[in-house]
Amino acid sequence: MTVLIGLSAALLATGCAAPATESEALRLSKQYFTDNNAAAAQNPQAQQAFFRRTQHPDFADRICDLGATTVELDPALSTLRPDPGFAPEGIRPRGEIWVVGVEVTTRTAGSGTGHQIGSQHLVLLDGRMYGFAPCPRG
Structure with missing residues (x-):
């Protein structure tokens, strides 16, 4: 018990947070995907607002406008x-980095325009799960 208290005190003193439990990361990841898909179901503007709200703070200036396209994510x-x-981009984001397999479906004006399997990185920082807004590659 004394060792755990000492470790916690040392982590707090150095400004490091204790690593998240897998169950916490799982819970926050589920919520991230639920919120993403709810925003996508509303309209492209709602999803764009979701991306702005959940973009990792170290990458806040790297949000693309997807226009009339929405992105549904079905995580495994x-x-x-x-x-x-x-x-x-050679920059390690602050926080605990997680990756999960996802099935991605894009829609434009309500019609399916793309479907693929990929991965999604999420970062747990200060008790919140952040992502990285998708940007089309030209």
């Missing part, structure tokens, strides 16, 4: 795992 939550080496 059993694949959720830590991915501490993830560093988009």
Whole structure:
């Protein structure tokens, strides 16, 4: 018990948060995907607002406008795992990095325009789950 208290005190003193439990990451990931899909079901503007709200703060200036397109994400939550080496554009985001397999469906004006399997990175930071808004590759 004394060791745990000492470790917690040391983590707090250094400004580090204790690692999230897998159940916490799973719960917050489920909520992230539920909220994403609810926004996509509303309209592109609602989803764009969701992306702005949930974009990782270290990448806040990297949000693309998807126009009339929405992105539905169906995660395979059993694949959720830590991915501490993830560093988009060579920048490692602050927080605990997780990756999960997803099925992605894009729609424009309500019609399906794309469907693929991929992965989604999420980052747990300060008790919130953040993502990275999708940007079309040209």
